[in-house]
Amino acid sequence: MMDHLHKNNTQYISNPSPNPPPTGGLFENLLSVEPIFNNKELLRHSFTPDVLPHRDSQIQTLASILVAALRGDTPSNILIYGKTGTGKTASVRLVSRELEQASAQYDIPCEVKFINCEVVDTKYRILAELANTFIEKNIAYVLEKISKLETSLNDLPPNFNSSSSPQSEEGQSLHDEISKLKHDLNSFTKVPMTGWPTDTVYSTLVKALDYRERVVVIILDEIDKLVEKSGDDVLYNLSRMNSDLDRSRVSIKGISNDLTFTDYLDPRVKSSLGEEEIIFPPYNANQLNDILQNRATTAFKEGVLTDGVIRMCSAFAAQEHGDARRALDLLRTAGELAERSGGSQVTTAHVESAQEKIELDRVIEVIRTLPTQSKLILFTILVLVKKNISHITTGEVYNLYRQLCKERDSAVLTHRRVTDLISELDMLGIVNAIVVSKGRYGRTKQISLSVPQTNVEKELLSNHHLFGGLEDTSVIFQSHFGT
Ligand SMILES: Nc1ncnc2c1ncn2[C@@H]1O[C@H](COP(=O)(O)OP(=O)(O)OP(=O)(O)O)[C@@H](O)[C@H]1O
Ligand SMILES: [Mg+2]
Known part of the structure; x- marks a missing residue:
């Protein structure tokens, strides 16, 4: 659809009719330039690709630990370490996505909750966010169940589906089940973002999790920021939570780019969270090259990247401790600079300018703070x-x-x-x-x-x-x- 529209536009702009309609003068020149990107979104940080080159072993290890959830067991807790831009978040997101898909496919209840502790950074907020997430999931689960039961009830022959009809035991039990579920729905109360005693928030979370049998994987990304800001109190609660749960089971994955953060943890929390550890080493220039190559193929139009562009982005980023985020930023910014200058190709000169621009942006951000x-x-x-x-x-x-x-x-x-x-x-x-x-x-x-x-x-x-x-x-x- 977009391609179709786009082709029409280019055609219109490159062959303007003698009396073009009086619109879009400001954008005509810009639109007539052949775009450099196929889909720029694919180079953004928030996009998690389906393939992560050079992370096979970490992804395999993660999956081999998490598969326990699909067998109804509790996966070991894991601490994941590695410097910034080494693919920790991307790998965990990829494995979580697959885990949820497998859980739906095999109909084994397993849910993943991802929390970025840089944003949700206090004990209260973490517990409240978890409680509300699972209350919402419970509501969705109950509503679906009610709807299925109501369909079954409607499928019963006339006179068999009325609650007052003594002829139908089946109708009666469906009615009972629906009214119990409706009662449950009314009992779910969400936690306000402030104001409750933390103990109450915790017990609300336990109740919400235990509403039905399932394995819950809680991912605490940037866990070091949480410990720095709020201490390890909440980690203590979460790591001992299974002893308060009857029907469900919790497994915790902590992600950190600070290798020393566990020094600040209570030894019990440290040993419980770090049952398994996975290290993400920095990428070297060749690995970054593969990563960029992989993502550039779909992100850019064919043939717009001149020789040496990807290699230069990889080399610059490898100097910065092998950071894939930096490599992607360089490539995207170089593309944007080429686009803005009206060029049809990205050259190594654009990469050099991109390097300067990113460095300058970084310094300006530092000044601001x-x-x-x-x-x-x-x-x-x-x-x-x-x-x-x-x-x-x-x-x-x-x-x-x-x-x-x-x-x-x-x-x-x-x-x-x-x-x-x-x-x-x-x-x-x-x-x-x-x-x-x-x-x-x-x-x-x-x-x-x-x-x-x-x-x-x-x-x-x-x-x-x-x-x-x-x-x-x-x-x-x-x-x-x-x-
Ligand atoms: N092997 C890879 N293949 C493709 N893209 C990758 C790979 N590794 C990382 N990336 C990309 O690089 C960027 C940074 O990766 P990610 O966010 O996973 O880093 P991180 O290790 O979590 O860093 P931080 O500690 O700063 O949070 C993301 O856009 C991610 O998609
Ligand atoms: Mg991350």
């Missing part, structure tokens, strides 16, 4: 750079910083602390601070921006009331430097 004092120091450096001061030293930054703080009624940090914060900005790749010797006056740091000045300025000024307009600083600047 800096604490206020660091922003103020960066702002001070920016003012000095804009005034073309040739050798910016820590002392100069500190003096101007102090004045800017006073001007803005903001707390003034010590010289020592400001020096530390400048080093942090250096480590984050926002400024470049090299130590220079000043002869008998000792050593100081010479500071410059490592990111384009306009980007820093735009980010700082657009997002923080502290800075006002740069013009405001010229008065202070004049009194300070006498220029």
Whole structure:
């Protein structure tokens, strides 16, 4: 359908009739460019492909542990580790999808619940989210059952399906079952997102899970973020939950990109969650090459990627600890840049620009999330750079910083602390601070921006009331430097 529409559009644009209708002038040029992507969505993080090259062994191990669920047993708990972009989430999602399909196919009740602990990050919220999920599943299950029973009731011969009709035992028992289920439906109460005692939320979850026999797989992605934010209390509850369940069974899969997070766990929780461990090693450049090749075939139009594009994306991403997400971002961004420049092919030059753009976006994001004092120091450096001061030293930054703080009624940090914060900005790749010797006056740091000045300025000024307009600083600047 889309292809058909698209062909018609291109035809219309490349052969405009003498009197084209007065529409779409702004988009005509853009639409007449041959698209580079076949389906860009296939390169997005949220898309989980059906095939994950170089993850066979991890996927096999996961499946061999989870198959227990299809036999009605409880699969061991698993902790999954690996650096960012090594395919942990994608692999677990792929196996979960297959598990649910197999469960439907063989009619063995097994349900998977995926929680991203970076978003759902407190004990209360995790328990509430789980409870509400299973209450909803129970409601759907009961409604379906009622509907089936009502169909059976309607299929009974007339006079046999009325509850008041003593002739039909079958009709009576169907009526009884339906009214029991309706009663159950009324008893399901969802947990509010705040306000209940956590014990009550926990017992509501246990009741919801135990409503019927099933194996439940709970996946806690970014589990380290949960422990960092809220401790291991909820993990303690979840890992012991099977002792409170009669009909159902729970199995937990934790995913983390921090190998050391279990150091912060209660030893009982640690041994229970880590019954099995699966490690996802970083990809090397050749593996990333295969991954990209695989996904690019369907994501791009045929023949638009010139030689070396995929290899360069893989090489850049391999330098960043073998991160497939970075490799995909590079390829997608290179495609977008090519598309925007009106080209019909993606070249290695586009990949180089994509690398720069992604790096810049990262730095801008870092600036956005800096604490206020660091922003103020960066702002001070920016003012000095804009005034073309040739050798910016820590002392100069500190003096101007102090004045800017006073001007803005903001707390003034010590010289020592400001020096530390400048080093942090250096480590984050926002400024470049090299130590220079000043002869008998000792050593100081010479500071410059490592990111384009306009980007820093735009980010700082657009997002923080502290800075006002740069013009405001010229008065202070004049009194300070006498220029
Ligand atoms: N073997 C692979 N084949 C195809 N795509 C992959 C593969 N491994 C990872 N990807 C893709 O790379 C991106 C990052 O993978 P994923 O989200 O699974 O990483 P992760 O290990 O969970 O990282 P993080 O720790 O940052 O959450 C996703 O878009 C995913 O689809
Ligand atoms: Mg992940």
